[in-house]
Amino acid sequence: MSRFFLPLLATLPLAASAQDGGQLFATYCAACHGAKGEGAVNSQFPPLAGSPWPLGDPDRAIKIVLMGLQGPVEVNGRTWNLEMPPQGAALTDDQIAGILTYVRSSWGNKAGAVTVDRVKTVRASLGSRADHWTAPEILKLHPLDLTPPIKDLISYIYEGTWQECPDFSALKPVATEEEHNGVISLKKVGKDDHYGVVWEGSLEIPADESYEFYFDADDGGRLILDGKTLAEVKGIGAIESRAVKAGEKLTKGPHKIRVEFYEFEGNEEIRVGWRKKGSPGWIWLSDSKSTASSKKGREIPIEAIADRPAIYRNFIKGTTPRAIGFGFPGGVNLAWSADNLQPELVWTGKFMDGGHHWTDRGQGAEPPAGEDVVTLLSTKTMPKDAQFKGYKLDPIGNPTFAILLGNRRLLDSWKSGNLQGKPALVRTLTLVGSGDPLELVLSDKLPATLVSGTDYTLGTTTLLHLDQGKIESRGNSAVLKLAPGPPVTLTYGWQ
Amino acid sequence: MFNVGCSMFLLTSLSFAGQEEYYLRQQIPTPPGEIMELGSIALLPDKQIAVSSRRGDVWICKGAYDEDLSKVTWKKFASGLHEPFGMFWKDGSIFLTQRPEVTRLKDENGDGIADTYETLCDKWGINGDYHEFAFGSAPDKEGNIWVLLCLTGSVSADSDWRGWCMRVTPKGEMIPTCSGIRSPGGIGFNAEGDTFYTDNQGFWNGSSSLKWLRPGGFMGNPSGNKFAKLGNFPAPPEPANPSRMMIERKKFPELVPPAVILPHAKVGNSPSGIACDTTGGKFGPWAKQMYIGEQTASQVQRINLEKVNGLYQGAVFHFLEGFEAGIVPMRQDEDGTLFIGGTNRGWASKGSQPFTFERVRWTGKTPFEILTMTATSDGFELTFTSPVDPATAGNPASYGMEAWTYIYQSGYGSPEVDQATPKVTAASVSADKTKVRLKVDGRVQGLVHHLIANGVKSASGTGLWHPEGWYTLNEIPK
Numbered sequence: 024m025s026r027f028f029l030p031l032l033a034t035l036p037l038a039a040s041a042q043d044g045g046q047l048f049a050t051y052c053a054a055c056h057g058a059k060g061e062g063a064v065n066s067q068f069p070p071l072a073g074s075p076w077p078l079g080d081p082d083r084a085i086k087i088v089l090m091g092l093q094g095p096v097e098v099n100g101r102t103w104n105l106e107m108p109p110q111g112a113a114l115t116d117d118q119i120a121g122i123l124t125y126v127r128s129s130w131g132n133k134a135g136a137v138t139v140d141r142v143k144t145v146r147a148s149l150g151s152r153a154d155h156w157t158a159p160e161i162l163k164l165h166p167l168d169l170t171p172p173i174k175d176l177i178s179y180i181y182e183g184t185w186q187e188c189p190d191f192s193a194l195k196p197v198a199t200e201e202e203h204n205g206v207i208s209l210k211k212v213g214k215d216d217h218y219g220v221v222w223e224g225s226l227e228i229p230a231d232e233s234y235e236f237y238f239d240a241d242d243g244g245r246l247i248l249d250g251k252t253l254a255e256v257k258g259i260g261a262i263e264s265r266a267v268k269a270g271e272k273l274t275k276g277p278h279k280i281r282v283e284f285y286e287f288e289g290n291e292e293i294r295v296g297w298r299k300k301g302s303p304g305w306i307w308l309s310d311s312k313s314t315a316s317s318k319k320g321r322e323i324p325i326e327a328i329a330d331r332p333a334i335y336r337n338f339i340k341g342t343t344p345r346a347i348g349f350g351f352p353g354g355v356n357l358a359w360s361a362d363n364l365q366p367e368l369v370w371t372g373k374f375m376d377g378g379h380h381w382t383d384r385g386q387g388a389e390p391p392a393g394e395d396v397v398t399l400l401s402t403k404t405m406p407k408d409a410q411f412k413g414y415k416l417d418p419i420g421n422p423t424f425a426i427l428l429g430n431r432r433l434l435d436s437w438k439s440g441n442l443q444g445k446p447a448l449v450r451t452l453t454l455v456g457s458g459d460p461l462e463l464v465l466s467d468k469l470p471a472t473l474v475s476g477t478d479y480t481l482g483t484t485t486l487l488h489l490d491q492g493k494i495e496s497r498g499n500s501a502v503l504k505l506a507p508g509p510p511v512t513l514t515y516g517w518q
Numbered sequence: 519m520f521n522v523g524c525s526m527f528l529l530t531s532l533s534f535a536g537q538e539e540y541y542l543r544q545q546i547p548t549p550p551g552e553i554m555e556l557g558s559i560a561l562l563p564d565k566q567i568a569v570s571s572r573r574g575d576v577w578i579c580k581g582a583y584d585e586d587l588s589k590v591t592w593k594k595f596a597s598g599l600h601e602p603f604g605m606f607w608k609d610g611s612i613f614l615t616q617r618p619e620v621t622r623l624k625d626e627n628g629d630g631i632a633d634t635y636e637t638l639c640d641k642w643g644i645n646g647d648y649h650e651f652a653f654g655s656a657p658d659k660e661g662n663i664w665v666l667l668c669l670t671g672s673v674s675a676d677s678d679w680r681g682w683c684m685r686v687t688p689k690g691e692m693i694p695t696c697s698g699i700r701s702p703g704g705i706g707f708n709a710e711g712d713t714f715y716t717d718n719q720g721f722w723n724g725s726s727s728l729k730w731l732r733p734g735g736f737m738g739n740p741s742g743n744k745f746a747k748l749g750n751f752p753a754p755p756e757p758a759n760p761s762r763m764m765i766e767r768k769k770f771p772e773l774v775p776p777a778v779i780l781p782h783a784k785v786g787n788s789p790s791g792i793a794c795d796t797t798g799g800k801f802g803p804w805a806k807q808m809y810i811g812e813q814t815a816s817q818v819q820r821i822n823l824e825k826v827n828g829l830y831q832g833a834v835f836h837f838l839e840g841f842e843a844g845i846v847p848m849r850q851d852e853d854g855t856l857f858i859g860g861t862n863r864g865w866a867s868k869g870s871q872p873f874t875f876e877r878v879r880w881t882g883k884t885p886f887e888i889l890t891m892t893a894t895s896d897g898f899e900l901t902f903t904s905p906v907d908p909a910t911a912g913n914p915a916s917y918g919m920e921a922w923t924y925i926y927q928s929g930y931g932s933p934e935v936d937q938a939t940p941k942v943t944a945a946s947v948s949a950d951k952t953k954v955r956l957k958v959d960g961r962v963q964g965l966v967h968h969l970i971a972n973g974v975k976s977a978s979g980t981g982l983w984h985p986e987g988w989y990t991l992n993e994i995p996k
Contacts, residue, residue: 110931
C-alpha cells in the first residue's frame with residue numbers, strides 16, 4: 024500500500040509561543056514584499072532585502088508594521104506610492120517581533136533581533152493613534168541609517184567667474200571639506216555666484232555590469248570616473264534641458280569619482296545619479312534629483328478627437344464632485360456640475376490631464392489643463408426639487424443635459440462655436456413644458472454688463488452673446504428669464 | 519500515522535501544475551494601446567461582451583467565444599464614465615453603476631456609439647474621496663439593482679449613505695437595504711437569488727469574507743449607522759469593541775455573521791467579483807457554487823454554501839490561479855465560459871501584466887476534489903467529485919483540522935484567536951464511495967474550521983487537487 028507523506032515542513036502557526044518568523048513572513052508579508060523580500064511582482068511593491076527601512080532603530084519598522092504607511096516612499100532611490108495597511112490589529116506583538124527579527128537577518132540584511140518587549144512598548148507608546156504613517160513623518164522620528172552614496176567624499180571650493188569649465192588642476196581652492204554624508208550638495212558652499220566646486224571620492228560598484236550615469240548642472244561641469252570624462256554640460260544654462268546620460272561597463276569594487284562644477288550667475292544646481300543599466304530608477308549621488316522622468320510618465324492628455332468632444336467625468340478642481348467635463352474641438356472646455364445641475368467652469372486651451380487620476384490610486388481633484396478658467400457658478404441656484412436626468416449626445420457627441428423641474432424639463436445643450444473670430448462655447452437652453460418663465464442664474468458672482476444689443480460681458484473676461492432676450496443683473500448675479508418653449512442660445516467667449 | 523503538517527506554498531505550487539488539465543485559461547487581446555483596467559463585464563446578445571475600464575470607457579467585443587481569439591474585434595461604445603463597477607445588458611440598454619450614479623446607456627440612432635446617458639439614481643453622497651466607490655449588481659428577481667457604497671477612505675462615512683447597500687428600482691427609487699458595509703470588492707446572487715458581496719479585511723473586518731446581504735441586516739461596520747435616520751431606517755447596532763461575532767450576534771439579531779470567512783493571507787488578501795455557477799455542469803460539477811475573485815493573488819476561489827438555522831455558511835476552497843493581473847470583475851455565461859477582468863493599478867497584484875481580460879473554459883476533465891463540505895450535527899459531510907479510495911478516505915488520520923476565529927473590533931483586521939483543536943474521530947465512506955461522513959470532536963460554533971485532507975486518495979490513487987477547505991461554522995445543525 025502506498026503511503027502519501029508530505030514532508031513535515033512546519034507546525035501550523037497556532038499558539039503565540041511557537042512563532043517562526045520566516046513562516047509568519049511567508050504568510051503575512053510575502054504576498055506584497057516577496058518571498059525573498061525582493062518586492063513581489065517584479066518590485067511592484069517595495070523591497071525589504073537590502074533596504075535601510077527595516078534596519079537600524081527597530082522602532083521605525085515596528086511603528087510602520089503597527090500603523091501602516093501611505094503616500095510616496097523612497098527605497099534605495101526608487102519611489103513607490105501604494106498603501107501598506109496597518110497590521111497592528113491583525114498581528115500580535117510576538118508575531119511582529121518574530122517577523123521583524125527574520126527580516127533584519129535575512130537576504131543579506133544584518134541588524135539585531137527585535138524583542139517582544141520592544142514591540143509591546145512601542146505599541147503602548149502609540150496610544151490611540153489610528154492614522155497611517157507617511158514617509159516624512161516616520162523619518163523625522165527615526166531617520167534612516169544611510170550608507171553614504173560616495174565614500175570618502177571631499178569637496179573643494181573655488182572662486183572665480185567662469186562661463187565654461189575651468190582647468191581646476193591649475194587653481195587653488197579657497198576651502199575644502201570632508202562630506203561625511205557622502206552626498207554632492209551645493210547647500211554648504213555659502214555662495215550664489217562666481218564659484219566652482221570639485222568633489223572627489225570613491226564609488227562602490229556592486230558587480231561587473233553595465234551602468235548608466237546621469238549628469239546635469241546649472242551652469243555646467245563634468246563627471247569623471249577613473250580619470251575618464253563620462254559626461255559634460257558646457258557653457259551656461261538652466262537645469263533639466265541639458266541633462267546628459269552616459270553608459271559605462273564597470274567592474275565590482277571601488278572606483279574614483281570626480282565631479283567638477285561651476286556656477287556663473289543666477290540659479291545653481293547639480294544632479295548626479297547612477298544605476299545598473301535597465302533599472303527603473305536612478306540612485307542619486309546629489310541631494311538634487313531629476314523629477315522630469317516621473318512627471319512625464321504621468322501626463323495623459325485628454326483632448327477632443329476631430330469633431331468629437333472628449334468627456335471626462337472625475338473630480339475636477341474648482342467644482343463639485345459630480346463634475347462632468349467636456350473638451351470641445353477648438354480648445355473650449357466645460358465642467359458641468361451634476362450636483363448643482365449647472366455649468367460651473369469654462370476654460371480655453373487644453374482640456375484635462377488624466378495622468379493624475381489614472382496613476383496609482385489617483386486621489387484628489389485635478390484642475391483644468393488649459394487657461395483662462397472662468398468660474399461661472401459655485402453655489403446651488405437650481406430649485407430644490409430639480410433632478411438630474413443625465414445627458415444625450417448628438418451624432419458628433421455634443422451634450423444636452425436634462426434637468427427635471429417638477430413637471431417641466433430644462434434642456435441645456437453645449438457645443439463649440441465662434442465669437443468675434445475666436446473659439447467660443449455655444450449654449451442652447453430650452454424649457455419644455457408650460458407656465459411661468461424660469462429664473463436661470465447664469466452666474467452667481469459675475470455681474471452682466473450690457474455692451475450693445477444682446478452682447479454682454481460677464482465679469483471682466485467673459486463675453487456673452489444672446490440670440491434674443493436679455494440678461495438681468497441682480498447684485499453680483501446674472502440672471503436669464505427663460506420662457507417655456509423656444510430655445511435661447513448664448514455664446515460664451517473670451518476677451 | 520500520516521503527517522498532516524503542511525505548507526501553504528508547497529500545496530499552491532502543486533496545484534498550479536495541474537490546472538491546464540482541467541481548466542484552460544486564455545487571454546483575450548484588447549484594443550492596442552488602450553488601457554483596459556477592467557471594472558465591469560456584461561454579457562450581451564449575439565455572443566458579444568461589454569467591458570468597462572477604470573478610465574471610464576465602455577467597449578464591446580465580438581469574437582470572445584470563438585476558437586481563434588486573435589480575430590476578436592472591439593468598438594468603443596461609451597466614454598467619460600466615472601469608474602464603473604457593475605454593468606449588465608437589459609432590454610436593449612447597457613446599465614452600469616458608476617461612482618456618482620446608476621446610468622442607462624443606449625445607442626438610439628444605431629451608429630454603434632451610446633448617445634443616451636440616462637441618470638437612473640444619483641441620490642447618495644460623494645465628496646471627492648477616491649475610496650468612495652460604488653459597486654452595483656445585475657438586476658435581482660424584482661429587477662432591482664443592489665448598490666454597495668464603500669466607506670470614505672475605507673474608514674469613515676463622510677458622505678450620505680456611505681457604508682450602506684441600496685436597492686435601486688427600475689424607476690430609480692433608492693431603498694436603503696443593509697447597513698454595515700466597509701470596503702466591497704464585488705456583488706452577486708446565489709442560485710436562490712439571495713444577494714452576497716465580498717468585504718475586505720480592515721476596520722471591523724478581522725478577515726475578508728463573503729457576506730449575505732439579508733435585507734434589514736447589519737453587515738458589521740458601524741461607521742455609516744448615522745445615515746439610518748435619513749431614510750427612516752431602524753438604527754443599526756453599535757457593537758461592543760472588542761468582541762466576538764458570536765457574542766454580538768446574540769445581542770443584535772440584525773447583525774448577520776459573515777457567511778464564509780476567507781482567512782486572511784491563507785485564502786487571499788482582497789476578494790472581489792462573484793459569479794454563481796448556474797450552467798448545470800458546463801464548468802465542472804460545481805452546480806450552484808459560487809466563484810470568488812481575488813485581486814491581490816490573482817486567483818479564483820470556490821465556495822459551497824448552505825443554510826443552517828436560517829443563516830448562510832459554507833466552505834471555501836482554492837480553485838484557479840495564474841491570472842495575469844488582479845481580478846476584479848467576473849461573469850460566467852450559460853455555456854460555462856468564465857470571463858474575468860484584472861487590474862493592478864493602485865492595488866498591486868500578482869501577474870505579469872498591469873491589466874487583463876481573460877476567459878476560462880473547462881476541458882471536460884473533472885479534477886479529484888472535495889465537491890462539497892457541509893455541516894452535520896456531529897461533524898462534517900464531504901462529497902467528492904469522483905469515488906474515493908475507502909482505505910484512505912475512511913481513515914480519520916487522513917484528515918487534520920484546526921479552528922480559530924477573529925476578534926470583532928474597530929481596529930484594522932485581527933490576528934487568529936480562540937484557537938481550538940477539533941479532531942476527526944471517524945470517517946465513514948458511503949456505499950458509492952462519493953461521500954464521507956466525518957465525526958469531529960471539539961467543533962466550536964462560530965469558528966472557521968480548516969480541514970486538511972492530505973491523506974485522502976481517489977479510487978484511482980490520485981491525491982486531491984486542493985486538499986484544504988475552510989468552513990465557517992455559524993450554526994450547528996440539529
